[in-house]
Amino acid sequence: MHISSGLEALKAAKKVDDYAEAEVGWHYLNGEFVIKNEKLAYKWFKKSADQENTYAQSMLGWMVAIGTGTDQNYKEGFNISIESSSRKYFLISASALSNFLYIFKAFFLFFSLTYSL
16 A cells, blocks of 8 residues: 555545545554554544444444453444444455454453463
8 A cells, every 4th residue: 555545545534435434544553654543543433334334343343342442342342243244245244253253262261361260
């Protein structure tokens, strides 16, 4: 990805383009072309997800579940991921559910190591 495409994404996002908003969220989440800022990433993914962008919904569910850029809430993150999986873009949503299963696996491993008898 080129710097010009990052700037173009920001310009398009300001015109309420859900795909561009999700892309700007990704840039903030990963610190590409901008200073990494998880709260701004959450904001941009939320704007895109509110327009039913399934990729943004998938990312938002993951961010809520692990508490990236927002308060951690497993139940809400799971519900957001499930909602996105009911949309027509199943492959993107399947990726989000895969991420969510990874989170649960890590949670249960931590729980079992912390509270083992």
